[in-house]
Amino acid sequence: MASYVNSCRIHGICGPKSICSYDPSSGPKCSCLPGFKMKNQADWKDGCEPEFNLSCDNHDFKFVQFHHTNFFGYHYDILRNHTLEECAKACLKLCCIAFQYRYFPKDGAYRCYQKWELRNGYHYPSYNGTLYLKLPKSFQYNKPVEGLKLNCSINQTKQLERAYHKRTGYGSLEILIWCASVIGLLELICVILVFSFLYKTGISSNASTRGYHAAATGFKQFTYAELKTATRGFSEEIGRGGCGVVYKGVLSDQRIAAIKVLNIEVNQAEEEFLAEASTIGRVNHMNLIEMWGYCAEGKHRLLVYEYMENGSLARNLMSNSLDWKKRFDIAVGTAKGLAYLHEECLEWVLHCDVKPQNILLDSNYQPKVADFGLSKLLNRDNLKGPSFSKIRGTRGYMAPEWVYNLPITSKLDIYSYGIVILEMVTRRNPTNGIPAVETSGEIWHQKLEAWVKGKKNGAAATSWVEELIDPAMGYDYDRNKMENLLEVAIKCTEAERHARPSMSKIVQLLQSATQ
Known part of the structure; x- marks a missing residue:
């Protein structure tokens, strides 16, 4: 279920100044915050707009809290160990439009996120942060955020003409359904047999020492021997920095890669390094270097990137x-x-x-x-x-x-x-x-x-x-x-x-x- 709930974490799904909430029966839904209205009745991607004038005159505004609600990113600053009152004062000083206030048990401290823009909003009960939205003092809002019904629908209805015809026997649709069901059952049996074989032979538990396995994000875990071969024994250096040396290499699929050998003391388990590398592997932007894989074997820590023809x-x-x-x-x-x-x-x-x-x-x-x-x-x-x-x-x-x-x-x-x-x-x-x-x-x-x-x-x-x-x-x-x-x-x-x-x-x- 978590993967479906996280669909609200897709950036821009509901547009600026709107929030997303997951409904198990119908999926993610969008809604405007109180004091805001839908900007484009035909498309939620345009988000919402305020029904009042945003200004820096702090005497005419107040903060209204919304539990379990967050707008990701767009911070003026992140303040640690600030009281709620100090956070509100800092927000007003910067003329922000809202701030996030959240307690982190691991640190034993609160953090204050001052927002200059409201984007990537979502609401779900398990989130322990609170959003404080700046609204005019004249605006009345007494509902708890849990009662806010998120609805992506537009107030337009159209009666569709439908004709139902009684049929006898099995048509082509029924035949396709039966065929798909049989094929799906066969595929399921094959998957079960493959996983059973992998479990019995121990391949799945020893992948790091027998070649490679694909990480959850889709990039590859290389062995040290593979990367040594790809770089011809780390012979062609193309860059050097405080964190390591970069070598040019050719992977087994003939892609040219930049392979960075990290100069670090190994104080992380292989599983921890995999978790961090997987996080970086999920980052995707045309102006960020693409990471193809990594190696965490024994004392070796290497990262594999796309090769850039014109260098630094x-x-x-x-x-x-x-x-x-x-x-x-x-x-x-x-x-x-x-x-x-x-x-x-x-x-x-x-x-x-x-x-x-x-x-x-x-x-x-x-x-x-x-x-x-x-x-x-x-x-x-x-x-x-x-x-x-x-x-x-x-x-x-x-x-x-x-x-x-x-x-x-x-x-x-x-x-x-x-x-x-x-x-x-x-x-x-x-x-x-x-x-x-x-x-x-x-x-x-x-x-x-x-x-x-x-x-x-x-x-x-x-x-x-x-x-x-x-x-x-x-x-x-x-x-x-x-x-x-x-x-x-x-x-x-x-x-x-x-x-x-x-x-x-x-x-x-x-x-x-x-x-």
């Missing part, structure tokens, strides 16, 4: 192979991939190491974010909700939150994304800072974002962009789009994390410049 963004920046259009498309595509991880993915994922080396380019120079699941795979014991007990990332791309021990949220990746964009436009590496000379002749190093802001504030309004761009990119570019891209990157690198836009907002800002 870092390599292409060094080789001067990217013109203006390619760089702008890479900026937009990378933002879309990260927005999916932060706000749409069924498993809330933080990348924690956004940098040019982790943005790969396919044969058409379309970007795909890589290594986005390593924070889960490598820090299973250190990951506690939205906080990490161990610093992750690369110097030059790391947000100030790490230094000041602030809560780690999606704004961490947004800061790193901003640095990547500045590096992509200027081709200035942020790792060691930008050399500068004071009047005394002393050379010091300035952070990339500070250098860009200084150029913007110190140069004439018509020339600051020209002073920043990489000459190798050429000057055949759209100045308005370039200026907009730099403005977005500057917003992303604000020291105050609340001042940084969300990834979906970044996508919106970049795409608005193309219209």
